[in-house]
């Protein structure tokens with residue numbers, strides 16, 4: 139292939155990325171890493187040209203984060219996007235999550251990519267174990283994990299790799315970065 143042809147095909151691929159393709163999708167995974175739900179609709183990517191296919195929950199989060207873009211897309215298409223965007227029992231952002239739960243015994247750590255909130259016990263138990271709980275919007279447990287108090291920082295990094303935090307609690311993040319959590 140000559141350089142000219144390579145450049146032309148690169149350009150057409152680049153244009154494909156820069157032209158939003160909007161509409162219902164089937165048999166495709168949600169565009170959010172760490173989300174295993176099937177995508178239902180493709181919407182414009184907010185920061186630059188292109189598009190992303192989202193499951194109902196991530197469509198709801200997109201509406202929450204980019205209400206203007208959501209309204210513009212809704213005005214332009216036949217499907218009822220608002221009906222497709224369903225949050226279920228999940229959190230859309232860290233601002234909705236209480237800072238403390240269980241009589242203050244658990245503090246907020248962050249919201250995962252799938253919309254559940256992770257909390258950390260403020261005190262280790264008598265065996266030096268710190269309990270983490272993952273909760274939905276009803277504050278019902280989705281998961282509970284015990285970690286030895288020296289391993290909390292490593293646990294949170296690993297949890298972030300596996301589940302992906304959408305948003306961290308700023309105080310927890312600063313403590314992690316400052317090395318206060320070990």
Ligand SMILES: [Zn+2]
Nearest residue numbers: 168173193196
């Ligand atoms: Zn999703």
